[in-house]
Amino acid sequence: MxxxxxxxxxxxxxxxxxxxxxxxxxxxxxxxxxxxxxxxxxxxxxxxxxxxxxxxxxxxxxxxxxxxxxxxxxxxxxxxxxSHPSHTMKTEEALFLALAGRSVERRKLAHCYQIANHMKDIYADDITLALAPADKLVAFMESSLAAAVADRPAAAPGGWTRTSEAADPEITVVNAAFALALLERHDAIADDHRLYDLARAAASDAPAVSLDTFRRTFRSLAADPDESEYRRALVDVTREYVVGSGGPTAAD
CATH class of the missing domain: 3.30.160 (Double Stranded RNA Binding Domain)
Incomplete structure (x- = not known):
C-alpha cells in the first residue's frame, strides 16, 4: 500500500x-x-x-x-x-424503493442513513476483525452504548423530550443491535457480556423497535451478496425501521 x-x-x-x-x-x-x-x-x-x-x-x-x-x-x-455493493450502491436508491409513497419524519430519514452505514460497517469489519483482536472494539462499543443509555431523555407527557439526536431511544436500539450482531458474527462476545444488559435497557426505552429483529438481520447479512440481494436487504431493514417502529409519520 x-x-x-x-x-x-x-x-x-x-x-x-x-x-x-x-x-x-x-x-x-x-x-x-x-x-x-x-x-x-x-x-x-x-x-x-x-x-x-x-x-x-x-x-x-x-x-x-x-x-x-x-x-x-x-x-x-x-x-x-x-466493488462490494454495500460500498458502491447509492443509499438513496434503496431508500427510494423502501419509502416510496410514505411521508417520513426527517429524524427517521436520518436514522435510515445511519442504518445503511451500519451495514457498510459490518462488511468493512468482516475484514477488520479477521485481522485484529476485537478487545478494543468491544470496550468501545460497551462504553458508547452505556453513554447513550445514560443520556436517554426522561419521559414526558405526550412523548419523549429528546436532549440530542445521539440520545434518541429508537436509533439507540438499532445501534445496540448492530454492536451485538457484529460481535456475534465474529464470536467476539460472551453470552453474559454487559453489552446484552445495556441493549435490553435500550430496548425497554423504545419497545416499538425490535432489538432481536435488527440483531438477527445485521448478523445474518450474506458475506458476498450480489447487488440485487444487497438492495433487498437494505430495503427490508429500512422498512422494518420506518414501519415497524411506528408506521408512516407526518412529513417534516
Missing part, C-alpha cells in the same frame, strides 16, 4: 495499521492520510479515481483506538475497490 501521512498528528498508527492490513489484504490505489485538529468528522474517507483519502482528527489519531480506526477505514477502501 502506498501510504502518505500529512498533518500535525502521528504517522505510527497508520503505518502499523497498514502493516497489519497487508498481511491479508491489499489496496491498488494510494492512500493519503490527513490528520487535522478539527475536522468535521472524527474520521472521513473519500474515494477517487486515482487515490483514497482518510481524514482523521488529531484527537482520534492519538487515541488508544487510532490503529483500529485506521484499519477499519482501510477495510472500507478495500470494499470500495472490490
Amino acid at each position: 502506498d501510504l502518505r501521512v500529512k498533518g500535525s498528528g502521528p504517522s505510527e498508527p497508520f503505518l502499523s495499521a497498514r502493516d497489519l492490513f497487508e498481511t491479508e489484504q491489499e489496496l491498488t490505489l494510494p492512500v493519503e492520510v490527513d490528520v487535522r485538529e478539527d475536522p468535521d468528522e472524527r474520521t472521513l474517507t473519500g474515494h477517487y479515481d486515482d487515490h483514497h483519502v482518510l481524514v482523521m482528527s488529531a484527537q482520534a489519531a492519538t487515541s488508544a483506538m487510532a490503529r483500529e480506526l485506521a484499519l477499519h477505514e482501510f477495510a472500507h477502501m478495500a470494499r470500495h475497490e472490490e
Whole structure:
C-alpha cells in the first residue's frame, strides 16, 4: 500500500495499521492520510479515481483506538475497490424503493442513513476483525452504548423530550443491535457480556423497535451478496425501521 501521512498528528498508527492490513489484504490505489485538529468528522474517507483519502482528527489519531480506526477505514477502501455493493450502491436508491409513497419524519430519514452505514460497517469489519483482536472494539462499543443509555431523555407527557439526536431511544436500539450482531458474527462476545444488559435497557426505552429483529438481520447479512440481494436487504431493514417502529409519520 502506498501510504502518505500529512498533518500535525502521528504517522505510527497508520503505518502499523497498514502493516497489519497487508498481511491479508491489499489496496491498488494510494492512500493519503490527513490528520487535522478539527475536522468535521472524527474520521472521513473519500474515494477517487486515482487515490483514497482518510481524514482523521488529531484527537482520534492519538487515541488508544487510532490503529483500529485506521484499519477499519482501510477495510472500507478495500470494499470500495472490490466493488462490494454495500460500498458502491447509492443509499438513496434503496431508500427510494423502501419509502416510496410514505411521508417520513426527517429524524427517521436520518436514522435510515445511519442504518445503511451500519451495514457498510459490518462488511468493512468482516475484514477488520479477521485481522485484529476485537478487545478494543468491544470496550468501545460497551462504553458508547452505556453513554447513550445514560443520556436517554426522561419521559414526558405526550412523548419523549429528546436532549440530542445521539440520545434518541429508537436509533439507540438499532445501534445496540448492530454492536451485538457484529460481535456475534465474529464470536467476539460472551453470552453474559454487559453489552446484552445495556441493549435490553435500550430496548425497554423504545419497545416499538425490535432489538432481536435488527440483531438477527445485521448478523445474518450474506458475506458476498450480489447487488440485487444487497438492495433487498437494505430495503427490508429500512422498512422494518420506518414501519415497524411506528408506521408512516407526518412529513417534516
